[in-house]
Amino acid sequence: MQLYLVTDEPACRGRDLFWVVEEAVRGGVTMVQLREKSLGTRAFVDRAIRLKALLKPYNVPLIINDRVDVALASDADGVHIGQSDLPYETVRALLPPGKIIGLSAETKEHVREAENWELTYLALSPLYATPSKTDHAEPWGLAGLQWVRANSRHPLVVIGGLNGENTAEAIENGADGIAVISAICSAESPRTAAYQLKNTIQNALNKIV
Amino acid sequence: MQLYLVTDEPACRGRDLFWVVEEAVRGGVTMVQLREKSLGTRAFVDRAIRLKALLKPYNVPLIINDRVDVALASDADGVHIGQSDLPYETVRALLPPGKIIGLSAETKEHVREAENWELTYLALSPLYATPSKTDHAEPWGLAGLQWVRANSRHPLVVIGGLNGENTAEAIENGADGIAVISAICSAESPRTAAYQLKNTIQNALNKIV
Known part of the structure; x- marks a missing residue:
C-alpha cells in the first residue's frame, strides 16, 4: 500500500478511468480503490469486474469503497470502510477469509x-x-x-x-x-505522476532504514 | 405480498418513518420494503435493523431495496432488485437460502x-x-x-x-x-389507508374465487 490510488471519475478530467488507472499502475501504483457514490449497483459491479481484470496481471489489489455487496459480487480483494459505512465486525463477518479491510480514522x-x-x-x-x-x-x-x-x-x-x-x-x-486521488487522476501524465510519487516514497523509506 | 408498502421518507410528510410503517402494518400491510437512496450504509443498516425488530411481532417480512450488503448485515428477509441493481444470479449466490428475492420488470x-x-x-x-x-x-x-x-x-x-x-x-x-408508496405513506391516516386498500384487495380476490 505504498502508493494507493483512490479513483474519482470527475478528477480524471474527461479521460477514461480505466486508462488513468492502467497508466498509474504502470507508473508504480501498488493498490487501487474503486470509489463510486452515484453509480447504480450493477454499473458499479461491472466497473469493479473490469478493473479487477485490468489489475490482475500487475498483481495490484482492488479495494472497493464502502460496498461489501459490490466487493463480493466482483470478487475484489477487499473493502475500504469509513466511519459511516458498515461496522468493522459486520464487514469481517460478510467477507470471505483473507480479504483486505482498510478503515478510515x-x-x-x-x-x-x-x-x-x-x-x-x-x-x-x-x-x-x-x-x-x-x-x-x-x-x-x-x-x-x-x-x-x-x-x-x-x-x-x-x-x-x-x-x-x-x-x-x-x-x-x-x-x-500514501493515498492520492487528484495527484494522479488529474495529472497531465498519471504514469509520470505515479512514478515520481513512488520514487519519493522509496527514497524516504530508504532514508528511514 | 397482497399489500406491499415501499417506504419513502419524504412521502411521509415529516412524520416518523417507523410510526408510519407500524400504523400501516396495523392497518393490514403484509410486506415492507425499505428503500433508501441517500443514506450512508451504516445509517441504512441501523434503520433496517430497527425496522426488522418492529415488524417481527407482526410476522411481516422486511425487504431491502437493491443493497444485498444491507440485507445481509440486518438479516432482513430478502432483497428487491431492479434492472440496474445486481443481476439475479449474483443476488441468489450472495444471499443465504430461503431469502426472498423480488424483481422489477x-x-x-x-x-x-x-x-x-x-x-x-x-x-x-x-x-x-x-x-x-x-x-x-x-x-x-x-x-x-x-x-x-x-x-x-x-x-x-x-x-x-x-x-x-x-x-x-x-x-x-x-x-x-399491490405495492404502494404515497397511497399509504402520505395518507392522513396510514392505518386507515392500509385497512381500506386491504379490504379492496380482499373483496376483489373473493370476487375472482
Whole structure:
C-alpha cells in the first residue's frame, strides 16, 4: 500500500478511468480503490469486474469503497470502510477469509477503537486540508500522524492533500504509504505522476532504514 | 405480498418513518420494503435493523431495496432488485437460502428472462404513470398486466399509481398484490389507508374465487 490510488471519475478530467488507472499502475501504483457514490449497483459491479481484470496481471489489489455487496459480487480483494459505512465486525463477518479491510480514522478515538480489529491498514483522513473538500474532519497534520504511529499497531496510510512536495515528510513521520486521488487522476501524465510519487516514497523509506 | 408498502421518507410528510410503517402494518400491510437512496450504509443498516425488530411481532417480512450488503448485515428477509441493481444470479449466490428475492420488470423481455429465476414475486413497474416520476418506463396498463399474467409463472405485484380507485381492477386483471408508496405513506391516516386498500384487495380476490 505504498502508493494507493483512490479513483474519482470527475478528477480524471474527461479521460477514461480505466486508462488513468492502467497508466498509474504502470507508473508504480501498488493498490487501487474503486470509489463510486452515484453509480447504480450493477454499473458499479461491472466497473469493479473490469478493473479487477485490468489489475490482475500487475498483481495490484482492488479495494472497493464502502460496498461489501459490490466487493463480493466482483470478487475484489477487499473493502475500504469509513466511519459511516458498515461496522468493522459486520464487514469481517460478510467477507470471505483473507480479504483486505482498510478503515478510515478521523479521530484518536477511531484509532484506539481500531486496535481491536484485524485491519490491513488504517487510513488517516485527512492528513492535510484539501481545498475541494470542506466536509471532512480536522486534518491530522504531522503531529497527529506521529501520535498515531506511536499508538497504533496497524500499517498507516495517509490521505488528503498529498503531493510531490509533502509525501516525503509523511513517510518520514510514520506513514507506510500514501493515498492520492487528484495527484494522479488529474495529472497531465498519471504514469509520470505515479512514478515520481513512488520514487519519493522509496527514497524516504530508504532514508528511514 | 397482497399489500406491499415501499417506504419513502419524504412521502411521509415529516412524520416518523417507523410510526408510519407500524400504523400501516396495523392497518393490514403484509410486506415492507425499505428503500433508501441517500443514506450512508451504516445509517441504512441501523434503520433496517430497527425496522426488522418492529415488524417481527407482526410476522411481516422486511425487504431491502437493491443493497444485498444491507440485507445481509440486518438479516432482513430478502432483497428487491431492479434492472440496474445486481443481476439475479449474483443476488441468489450472495444471499443465504430461503431469502426472498423480488424483481422489477419494466418490459416483456424482463418478464421472459425472469422465467428462468426463482423469484418470490415479480413487480410490474409502473402499472400506471405517476405524476411525481418521469424517469420510469412505459406503464404496463391493464392490457400489459394481462399479458404478463398469461406469460409468467411468478406471483405478480403491481406498483405505480395504485390507489383506492384502481386497486380492484389490478387484482381482477391478474395481480396477486399491490405495492404502494404515497397511497399509504402520505395518507392522513396510514392505518386507515392500509385497512381500506386491504379490504379492496380482499373483496376483489373473493370476487375472482
